[in-house]
Amino acid sequence: MQIVILKDSASVAEYGANIFIKQLQKKADSVLGLATGSTPVSLYQGLIAANKAKQISFSGVKTFNLDEYLGLEGTHPQSYRYFMNEQLFDHIDIDKSQTFVPPGDAENPIEACQGYEEQIKAAGGIDIQLLGIGRNGHIGFNEPSSGLMSRTRVKTLTKATIDDNARFFAVDEYQPHLSITMGIGTILDAKKVVLLATGENKADAIKATVEGALTAACPASALQLHQDAVLVIDEAAASKLADCDFYKHIEAENQNLMAKLGL
Numbered sequence: 001m002q003i004v005i006l007k008d009s010a011s012v013a014e015y016g017a018n019i020f021i022k023q024l025q026k027k028a029d030s031v032l033g034l035a036t037g038s039t040p041v042s043l044y045q046g047l048i049a050a051n052k053a054k055q056i057s058f059s060g061v062k063t064f065n066l067d068e069y070l071g072l073e074g075t076h077p078q079s080y081r082y083f084m085n086e087q088l089f090d091h092i093d094i095d096k097s098q099t100f101v102p103p104g105d106a107e108n109p110i111e112a113c114q115g116y117e118e119q120i121k122a123a124g125g126i127d128i129q130l131l132g133i134g135r136n137g138h139i140g141f142n143e144p145s146s147g148l149m150s151r152t153r154v155k156t157l158t159k160a161t162i163d164d165n166a167r168f169f170a171v172d173e174y175q176p177h178l179s180i181t182m183g184i185g186t187i188l189d190a191k192k193v194v195l196l197a198t199g200e201n202k203a204d205a206i207k208a209t210v211e212g213a214l215t216a217a218c219p220a221s222a223l224q225l226h227q228d229a230v231l232v233i234d235e236a237a238a239s240k241l242a243d244c245d246f247y248k249h250i251e252a253e254n255q256n257l258m259a260k261l262g263l
């Protein structure tokens with residue numbers, strides 16, 4: 001795991017956006033795995049700016065989102081399809097027919113999960129997967145106890161996640177308790193994984209992810225198994241890490257090596 005600790009959330013978004021910009025400059029027909037939540041919003045703004053400045057194009061890109069609420073149509077303002085259109089797709093030169101979000105309105109969600117896995121496979125797999133993290137260590141909607149090799153499936157949300165996401169719904173609005181989410185195994189299949197976390201309320205989850213045991217109790221700890229996982233976090237999210245100075249030292253050494261190699 002590469003752990004990059006930066007001073008604030010703006011630096012995290014900028015660093016994260018640069019990883020995606022480099023990826024698209026290297027491979028114009030990349031398959032991107034995308035995430036929702038408040039954390040990636042500034043990264044998306046960076047990508048929109050880079051697209052407008054013609055540094056990158058999305059015209060050959062395919063995207064797959066991590067998850068969607070079960071029971072919401074894509075036109076529902078709280079659906080993740082709606083979020084992605086608003087926060088990214090409506091502002092870039094992407095062919096929307098090449099953007100995939102698990103179908104929250106599927107008549108047969110179990111078949112739809114299988115279909116989503118097949119679509120990812122047919123696209124050649126995900127080149128780079130963006131992740132946020134829940135306070136309980138969830139990635140996508142893989143809540144604690146999720147199988148570490150799980151595939152796309154229907155998942156029940158914990159009370160903690162429902163409460164955390166209640167801020168996006170009106171007081172008397174229906175809030176789904178079920179989701180369709182890529183599995184942890186699906187996420188681990190991505191060639192590269194980039195997890196962003198900011199703020200003190202993510203510090204426990206980050207500690208468990210980096211320094212805790214590999215366990216279904218903290219789904220993000222599965223990233224310990226990935227060959228190319230990068231955690232980009234701010235000082236507040238890093239505040240409970242015991243070996244923070246060591247991670248900063250490694251990163252400084254990495255940067256030196258990359259500069260020497262001209263990478």
Ligand SMILES: N[C@@H]1[C@@H](O)[C@H](O)[C@@H](COP(=O)(O)O)O[C@@H]1O
Nearest residue numbers: 036037038039132133134140141
């Ligand atoms: N399903 C999403 C996750 O993919 C996201 O990582 C998490 C954290 O969101 P935020 O970035 O708003 O803290 O929220 C939701 O539960």
